[in-house]
Amino acid sequence: MVATVERVETAWMERTKYELIDCDVHQAIKDYRALHPFLPEAWRKYVSARGFGGPSSGYQTSVGLYRKDVAPPGGGEPGTDPDWLRKQLMEQYNVKYVLLNGGGILGLAALPDGDFATVIASAYNDWLSATWLGEHNADGRFKGSMMVAPQDPEAAAKEIDRVGDHPHIAQVMFASAVTPPMGAKQYWPIYAAAERHGLPVAVHPGVEGRSTTGAPTAAGWVSKYIEWHTCLPQKAMSHAVSLVCQGVFVKFPKLKIVFTESGIGWFPHVMWRLDRNYKSLRQEVPWLTRLPSEYMREHMRMTTQPIEEPPTDEQFLGLLEAMDAKQTLMFSSDYPHWDFDNPVEAFRAVPEGLKRRIFYENAAELYGAKLRPAAS
Amino acid sequence: MVATVERVETAWMERTKYELIDCDVHQAIKDYRALHPFLPEAWRKYVSARGFGGPSSGYQTSVGLYRKDVAPPGGGEPGTDPDWLRKQLMEQYNVKYVLLNGGGILGLAALPDGDFATVIASAYNDWLSATWLGEHNADGRFKGSMMVAPQDPEAAAKEIDRVGDHPHIAQVMFASAVTPPMGAKQYWPIYAAAERHGLPVAVHPGVEGRSTTGAPTAAGWVSKYIEWHTCLPQKAMSHAVSLVCQGVFVKFPKLKIVFTESGIGWFPHVMWRLDRNYKSLRQEVPWLTRLPSEYMREHMRMTTQPIEEPPTDEQFLGLLEAMDAKQTLMFSSDYPHWDFDNPVEAFRAVPEGLKRRIFYENAAELYGAKLRPAAS
Numbered sequence: 134m135v136a137t138v139e140r141v142e143t144a145w146m147e148r149t150k151y152e153l154i155d156c157d158v159h160q161a162i163k164d165y166r167a168l169h170p171f172l173p174e175a176w177r178k179y180v181s182a183r184g185f186g187g188p189s190s191g192y193q194t195s196v197g198l199y200r201k202d203v204a205p206p207g208g209g210e211p212g213t214d215p216d217w218l219r220k221q222l223m224e225q226y227n228v229k230y231v232l233l234n235g236g237g238i239l240g241l242a243a244l245p246d247g248d249f250a251t252v253i254a255s256a257y258n259d260w261l262s263a264t265w266l267g268e269h270n271a272d273g274r275f276k277g278s279m280m281v282a283p284q285d286p287e288a289a290a291k292e293i294d295r296v297g298d299h300p301h302i303a304q305v306m307f308a309s310a311v312t313p314p315m316g317a318k319q320y321w322p323i324y325a326a327a328e329r330h331g332l333p334v335a336v337h338p339g340v341e342g343r344s345t346t347g348a349p350t351a352a353g354w355v356s357k358y359i360e361w362h363t364c365l366p367q368k369a370m371s372h373a374v375s376l377v378c379q380g381v382f383v384k385f386p387k388l389k390i391v392f393t394e395s396g397i398g399w400f401p402h403v404m405w406r407l408d409r410n411y412k413s414l415r416q417e418v419p420w421l422t423r424l425p426s427e428y429m430r431e432h433m434r435m436t437t438q439p440i441e442e443p444p445t446d447e448q449f450l451g452l453l454e455a456m457d458a459k460q461t462l463m464f465s466s467d468y469p470h471w472d473f474d475n476p477v478e479a480f481r482a483v484p485e486g487l488k489r490r491i492f493y494e495n496a497a498e499l500y501g502a503k504l505r506p507a508a509s
Numbered sequence: 510m511v512a513t514v515e516r517v518e519t520a521w522m523e524r525t526k527y528e529l530i531d532c533d534v535h536q537a538i539k540d541y542r543a544l545h546p547f548l549p550e551a552w553r554k555y556v557s558a559r560g561f562g563g564p565s566s567g568y569q570t571s572v573g574l575y576r577k578d579v580a581p582p583g584g585g586e587p588g589t590d591p592d593w594l595r596k597q598l599m600e601q602y603n604v605k606y607v608l609l610n611g612g613g614i615l616g617l618a619a620l621p622d623g624d625f626a627t628v629i630a631s632a633y634n635d636w637l638s639a640t641w642l643g644e645h646n647a648d649g650r651f652k653g654s655m656m657v658a659p660q661d662p663e664a665a666a667k668e669i670d671r672v673g674d675h676p677h678i679a680q681v682m683f684a685s686a687v688t689p690p691m692g693a694k695q696y697w698p699i700y701a702a703a704e705r706h707g708l709p710v711a712v713h714p715g716v717e718g719r720s721t722t723g724a725p726t727a728a729g730w731v732s733k734y735i736e737w738h739t740c741l742p743q744k745a746m747s748h749a750v751s752l753v754c755q756g757v758f759v760k761f762p763k764l765k766i767v768f769t770e771s772g773i774g775w776f777p778h779v780m781w782r783l784d785r786n787y788k789s790l791r792q793e794v795p796w797l798t799r800l801p802s803e804y805m806r807e808h809m810r811m812t813t814q815p816i817e818e819p820p821t822d823e824q825f826l827g828l829l830e831a832m833d834a835k836q837t838l839m840f841s842s843d844y845p846h847w848d849f850d851n852p853v854e855a856f857r858a859v860p861e862g863l864k865r866r867i868f869y870e871n872a873a874e875l876y877g878a879k880l881r882p883a884a885s
Contacts, residue, residue: 312729351743353688359790367727398778405817441781
């Protein structure tokens with residue numbers, strides 16, 4: 134029993150020791166009709182209390198979407214109460230800033246109707262600005278991801294011009310499920326606009342296998358949710374290779390890409406394989422002037438959750454070293470979802486300097502311009 | 510100059526020191542009309558000198574398919590001359606056995622017409638048995654992969670029953686491009702037959718993106734050959750997850766799967782991610798009685814080429830440790846293709862005991878029953 138008490142006390146001390154930026158938090162819309170005021174009249178009829186008719190993939194988690202203890206005491210779905218989120222996540226784990234990445238709204242990228250997806254994205258951004266980033270954000274510690282519809286990149290670029298300079302909009306986001314891979318020229322107006330406003334572009338999994346996004350894995354439709362979830366990083370792998378080879382970072386040298394909730398273990402493997410191939414096949418990508426891995430380390434960031442759990446600390450630290458975590462990795466908890474990572478437990482083996490990079494400094498450097506107003 | 514001479518002499522000594530089994534060698538058919546004698550009359554008209562009308566993916570290597578020095582002195586395409594292959598590969602690198610995995614024949618898995626694919630597979634197996642594994646195989650050092658058409662698993666099972674006990678047929682093979690993932694029930698007759706005959710089932714990339722196989726990566730169609738090639742391991746990743754979760758190794762406890770030319774760096778990552786998910790989601794796969802990684806290490810084998818090249822020896826050895834290479838990894842050169850791995854160069858940092866496992870012993874244990882007749 135003494136050991137248990139010591140463990141709890143150590144955890145508490147660590148909690149107070151490290152300030153965090155949580156780069157993947159899922160606030161939710163209690164009633165989607167809250168978007169109505171921000172939607173043109175003609176589109177309102179497509180949005181009901183439950184949502185906007187986004188397609189389903191048919192993959193269903195057997196443990197539920199949420200942690201068991203996250204429903205707000207006052208009622209409503211998990212993630213719908215700003216005060217409860219502050220208390221249960223930010224106070225509990227010493228989180229200074231959170232990135233609010235939405236939830237069901239990511240499904241707009243799988244809508245066959247790109248016009249509808251575009252107006253839904255705008256309505257969501259206005260709702261987010263008015264609520265979580267507005268009336269509930271007196272201390273400025275809520276930062277948000279603005280959504281764009283990848284189906285219409287020119288409209289997405291205009292949307293970035295419209296709301297990208299909001300003081301609490303910290304990045305542009307769409308679903309990682311998109312096809313074709315992110316290097317394709319069709320996305321470039323989004324990258325140009327994001328770079329123009331100093332915003333990273335983030336992608337997030339969850340709608341893989343829905344409608345226009347096609348099969349969720351390289352070999353097609355897997356069967357169980359556990360298979361689907363385990364294969365999610367394949368999207369990020371394709372996007373990473375495509376972004377580098379298509380020359381996105383040559384054209385947009387200030388652009389940063391954030392792979393949210395997409396795993397981290399794939400990153401060294403893809404760097405090694407792409408570098409090896411580059412030595413033989415560089416004539417296919419003559420615009421590149423450095424090794425592919427150099428572009429990846431400079432321009433790509435990953436969030437930690439769900440963090441891989443190698444059998445030994447040595448392997449875990451080796452992975453962090455191989456992926457250059459001191460520069461590329463940013464903490465995320467995925468609150469309030471079922472596979473939440475507790476920062477105290479998940480990084481016990483990581484030395485203090487690197488832990489500070491992962492918990493705070495890498496994100497502070499990436500989102501710095503949007504953190505400063507509240508950091509004073 | 511002295512240093513160069515010493516390097517050559519060391520290489521020569523290593524060549525004579527380690528005996529090899531090369532698990533991925535591509536012999537070719539000089540003129541596809543050689544299949545005619547083994548085809549029913551009605552199908553012969555579809556097979557010309559150049560091939561059998563398999564679809565193309567449109568991805569084209571910028572360096573050519575072959576190493577520059579591999580054309581047989583007597584003429585013909587690389588890989589068509591058994592004596593030249595013996596001299597240039599087996600004598601040069603002290604290779605005792607080679608696994609002959611074909612080349613263009615892998616494209617049968619992408620034929621929309623599964624009936625045609627089935628007869629092509631049979632004709633190929635008969636041609637292979639009569640030539641490379643027959644008249645050119647007095648010393649029994651050529652071993653072959655029999656092809657099956659995954660489009661018709663019952664016919665594939667019959668084909669395994671028909672030729673699987675040939676003394677030099679060492680494994681069953683089809684293209685890794687197949688969809689759905691390999692755990693799906695439709696493939697189980699193939700696994701039952703392979704297990705019945707003590708044969709591993711191997712898959713090999715190359716036809717990803719062709720016709721019925723769908724998009725080559727999880728995020729759809731990448732652009733360049735370098736992107737396509739770098740993303741090939743995604744197929745193996747999906748297959749590995751699917752095979753474990755669908756319970757293939759519970760149903761077929763003696764079955765071994767060989768991921769040929771599919772990279773190795775993904776293996777630890779997928780084990781870690783799947784094990785983590787299993788802890789939360791095991792109720793979706795109640796037939797599993799051990800950690801997913803235990804099934805993967807026991808039932809899966811990988812061939813080395815194209816071997817990843819991490820920046821440091823420490824990272825390379827860490828990868829081999831994390832993937833349990835002493836049990837799971839088997840050498841392959843990919844001769845005569847452009848990205849041939851020289852065994853002397855590619856494994857300099859690997860200690861002797863592990864090198865022997867990778868170069869010979871793991872393959873000898875896997876293919877043992879088919880190696881013994883010639884090993885005496």
